[in-house]
Amino acid sequence: MVAPWLIFFFSLFSFTTLSSASSTYEDLLKSAREPEFFTWMRSIRRKIHQHPEIGFEEYKTSELIRYELEALGIDYVWPVAKTGIVASIIGSRENPQFALRADMDAVQELADLEYKSQLDGKMHACGHDAHVAMLLGAANLLQRLKSNLKGTIKLVFQPGEEGYAGANHMLEEGALDDVEAIFCVHVDHTLPTGSISSSAGTLLGSADTFEVVIKGKGGHAAALHRTADPVLAACSAILSLQQLISRETDPLESRIITVGFMKGGEAHNIIPESVTFGGTFRSMDTEGLYILKQRIREVIEAQSAVHRCTATIKFMDNAYPATINDEKLYNLARSVAVSLVGEANVRPFPRLMGAEDFGFFSQRMPAALFTVGVRNESVGSIHTTHSPYFMIDEEVLPVGAAFHAGVALTYLERKVSLF
Template structure:
């Protein structure tokens, strides 16, 4: 009878395998059907025209960090028209909307709203109306795509198995708006979160990310070197802070080149130098500003310590003094952006269904920084880049460029991707978490 028991066990195992396979196939079919429906809805002419109107309105009225009053007002107006409830203000100008049952699980989608202090150089009908300010990092598109997701999700609100939070965040550009959103409790009890950022280097219709570490931890520094002014013809009677500043800048580069393991990624860059009024006068002070970056928190702390030591010692060598300000309150250092592997795989799978496997790219690590990292420290997070490049556009392809142009075809793609990731997460939350 032993053979009979073995046969029964084999039969039972085979049935289980068949059952698992059918469930997986069914799940894939449901996700595929869902993403097609969402994409079809987002690409309907009326929907797409609305997305473009919203994006262009935001683009025309750029506002800097923690000043996003009109942008926040527009977002709330659109949410009101969709009959979606929200909390406001959060972190001064932020908005957090809710769609679904209000019960757990909670999943979040995030977009930033702030612009940059850049004068737009692109001549078009919807050019920035605020001199010296521009959406040169795509936050106008980010907010629009999230509003598009809100509209798609509201159409399916009765089918949502939990709650989706829509996080419209201020002050990503150097001011750590995400930190303040978390500090005020806006993201308490959220299990997972997705963030999107445009990439003008990737073709529209593609997305990309990577599991684990993706973007660097980053901080800023402000150095003031104090000397003794005097006439250029009598340098021995002065104490030259320009000479001290020059040697300081060179020495700071050696922290990476001579003190860092070549297999580790770190950066120290001085991007601003100010001092002096005339070519024949030695000034009293010179000011330097820069950034330091690392793929680890330990590396960032090491750079911070060495920047202070090197600067103070180089100033002393040249008979000057130096103060180093890391601007910890105004420009809080950002942690590294680290994607949760299970959340990354979930979003990647949705992206492959939405756009096709070849259009979901594995990106290399980068030394750019994002305050989405604060969310990634607190919950399972996935941060993806979404392509906006169109080969027919004559456009400089860098973020933070006054010539930035994006292909608005990205708007329905981003809206559908946001919505599909959130809905499918809530439908299969246990599978995603234990993936």
């Protein structure tokens, strides 16, 4: 039985049926912008926004997606990686198989919206609610072209992007074993609404986190010689970590180590038994990340030993690899973008140290990540992702849906000459 909160406006839209010969990118965008279609996508996005769920807890989100897929007559496999979904639109033949991916999880919201989050401490501050709405919009468009598809389109609704490596879990379960290439869209607060951006090659960095507990011997500040001070050991270790960048990293390579927190005792005159600190480290290439990981461990353990303390270091279970755009798939997607929004609105993407678990997919198969702009000062869509004030201009939804659909259609059409 469908949960009451899931029962909201849904309609089979009365726009002209698209055929293989006439389904130009402009047709896709025009269809996605029709009032009923746009209202449907917006309602999905707002329902998800009101019920944000963190990694591997996306139960209501998953239920909503399954409801919409069933209404569209699209088969799916669930659960994948606990809450994820992989749906399939199979055309005139099963292969080739191309995947479109949307992440589902959330990250308290301060924006005063009529559809603001109803759960304290959680919000969709990275646009994943919009990603799901856009992919469902693409599913609707593609399902109407099902008989003309020259292969299979997989719709990947992924859990746990925000620090949980959900992409890796889906891959480990074999959910995408038959997929030849994958594409995704991410909202971008730096670009005007509807603009599109990406670049070939390494797009986003690799990332890991570390948490350290340094144990010493506590005591009174008046008798320091009877203690083994973990505060001093932690400070020495933190300062030494910075030298891994300034003295051991090629200045032409991009690497970062950041310590984000440090916690110790509570009294002014007492040396604590232990100190905890942690942070993140990043590299534009995955190999550099593992070099940093080894050296971080060595430096912290050595500095702890110098001060007669011991250190326990914990790293992320699944470090995020660099996100690398396959050049051929990038060129294909860019050509679709130009046809959709015009050459002037397609821009190169500046490489960033930010990480995305889409990198796990790019390690396994040709992959491409593009961003679509949501910046619109007139509606207040100006804040960065993960800001408590983050919001999007919902006019981006038709662009994202048409872009997804256009890339998938073009891949299947050109597959023989591509790979």
